[in-house]
Amino acid sequence: MDRWYEAPGQPGSNVVYSRIRLVRNWKEYPFPSRMTKEQDSELTARLCESFKGIGPADGTKYRFAYLDRMTDLEKTSLVERRVLNRGIVKKQGTSGLILSEDESVGVIINGEDHIRIQVCDTGLKTTECYERAERIDDFIDSRIEYAFDRKYGYLTSYPTNVGTGLRVSVVLHLPLLSTWKNFNSLTADMGRFGTSIRGLYGEGGENFGALYRISNQKTLGQTEREIVDLVTKTAAELDQKEQNLRSDAGRRRSLARLDEVYKSYGVLKYARRLTRKDAMNLLSQIMAGINDGMIETKEPCSVFGLVLGIQPANLLRMAKKPLDKDELDAARADFLRERLPEIR
Amino acid sequence: MLCENCKMREATIKYVEVINGVKSEHNLCTHCASRLDIGQYSALFEGEFPLAELIAGIFGKTDSDRSRDQYAQVVCPTCGTTYEEFMKNSRFGCADCYSVFDPLIGDNIRRLQGSESHVGKRPAGHRITENGEGAQAAAEKADRQQSEKDAELPVAERIELLQSRIKGAVQREEYEEAAVLRDELKKLKEETGQNG
Ligand SMILES: [Zn+2]
Numbered sequence A: 001m002d003r004w005y006e007a008p009g010q011p012g013s014n015v016v017y018s019r020i021r022l023v024r025n026w027k028e029y030p031f032p033s034r035m036t037k038e039q040d041s042e043l044t045a046r047l048c049e050s051f052k053g054i055g056p057a058d059g060t061k062y063r064f065a066y067l068d069r070m071t072d073l074e075k076t077s078l079v080e081r082r083v084l085n086r087g088i089v090k091k092q093g094t095s096g097l098i099l100s101e102d103e104s105v106g107v108i109i110n111g112e113d114h115i116r117i118q119v120c121d122t123g124l125k126t127t128e129c130y131e132r133a134e135r136i137d138d139f140i141d142s143r144i145e146y147a148f149d150r151k152y153g154y155l156t157s158y159p160t161n162v163g164t165g166l167r168v169s170v171v172l173h174l175p176l177l178s179t180w181k182n183f184n185s186l187t188a189d190m191g192r193f194g195t196s197i198r199g200l201y202g203e204g205g206e207n208f209g210a211l212y213r214i215s216n217q218k219t220l221g222q223t224e225r226e227i228v229d230l231v232t233k234t235a236a237e238l239d240q241k242e243q244n245l246r247s248d249a250g251r252r253r254s255l256a257r258l259d260e261v262y263k264s265y266g267v268l269k270y271a272r273r274l275t276r277k278d279a280m281n282l283l284s285q286i287m288a289g290i291n292d293g294m295i296e297t298k299e300p301c302s303v304f305g306l307v308l309g310i311q312p313a314n315l316l317r318m319a320k321k322p323l324d325k326d327e328l329d330a331a332r333a334d335f336l337r338e339r340l341p342e343i344r
Numbered sequence B: 001m002l003c004e005n006c007k008m009r010e011a012t013i014k015y016v017e018v019i020n021g022v023k024s025e026h027n028l029c030t031h032c033a034s035r036l037d038i039g040q041y042s043a044l045f046e047g048e049f050p051l052a053e054l055i056a057g058i059f060g061k062t063d064s065d066r067s068r069d070q071y072a073q074v075v076c077p078t079c080g081t082t083y084e085e086f087m088k089n090s091r092f093g094c095a096d097c098y099s100v101f102d103p104l105i106g107d108n109i110r111r112l113q114g115s116e117s118h119v120g121k122r123p124a125g126h127r128i129t130e131n132g133e134g135a136q137a138a139a140e141k142a143d144r145q146q147s148e149k150d151a152e153l154p155v156a157e158r159i160e161l162l163q164s165r166i167k168g169a170v171q172r173e174e175y176e177e178a179a180v181l182r183d184e185l186k187k188l189k190e191e192t193g194q195n196g
């Protein structure tokens, strides 16, 4: 079965994907940082038992895995695919992962909180993702008693998640907007209205691939609907701003842009060695090119799927042996040569 | 512009940090900037969950030394988390920690979240029950009982209580609430002849 990120993007939209995350805790146990080893395995076993039946209930196939029995490489590759958050890779003690076949729905048991529900989908589908996460939340709510306080709402390990426990994120591809002179004041304004923005990939001060994630800063004092709406509206505005700049640029210097896109395709299709940075920036050109109708692949292509594919842990996992930097860059070029579809 | 940390003094220091190519700007007063590791502070607004010590920087260092010593003794009886540990990790150990540490960190949560009360979804067990007494009604009842209890206190203590509530409201910049409390205090003083 295809993974959710393998679905091709929608032409005309710069939204790559939407993600909902809900955290919950079980009233019967202390939060994970204060649990004994015995409690770790007991809670994980009991919660997994409670989650049985979720598959038939939401018509999806799930599989279960113990995170503490996975290798660091497997876990890091799940981090790259956005299933796990980085913090859990080093966690001691029993914890579990319930993951749908297409990896769009993941529940982490006994991570930083007892339950972390995540739903992802391509495009601007925050509402759909939230509704799906809420159904899973309701399913568990009918089986265990959540830690809840009338003042603070759903109680979480970190006060940065308390209240709704909800984080709504939208990832956008903003190659022109991010180089626009007013981009920084735009993001500062967004902060004042309660959303934050950060680069998805990069090193130090440099961004690779022009992918940006916006999400709500606060989790308390607003309803779930308000939080979803805030992030969705902000994402739609950024998408529109990017689109306007792109149409302008397309009109003004169409040959230059066409040339850039085709050259990028050529390098990706024929290079024998590619650094992560170069590959990400070239894929960014392809993403924009497909979106703007400047280049068309013979088969539908998820450029974001390729972005996930060329990350180091995934390449190492596929190689099934350790690789040095040059070998990794070669494996990356091989991966892209093989996966990038032909163009018309 | 006000300092975004204390929201009390004029921000005189602008701090800019770039993470994965996104520039974020923070405005702090000299007082807060000198007390915070601003490189870490800026990360408060980044990422899915800010790393613990980043918030601890804010939570810990806005309290006076005196009150910090006083608070250091507070321990959650359920899970054993101490106030000091919370300051270090910005992480609670159990659900009860919230009520145990609420008097100490309520203002900080409010500052962090811009609110102190949940208005969203509730678990099934906390929704309005069939006999009409839902959580909201129970909460209001508890508030009523609290003010009745307050009314039984000696006048001097009631005055003191009101004064500290006014102070709290002003600190939280809830001037409307402060005004209501001030009127209440005035009335109480008049009724009991404790004017001036
Ligand atoms: Zn300040």
Ligand SMILES: [Zn+2]
Residues within 6 Å of the ligand: B076, B077, B078, B079, B080, B081, B092, B093, B094, B095, B096, B097, B098
């Ligand atoms: Zn506790």
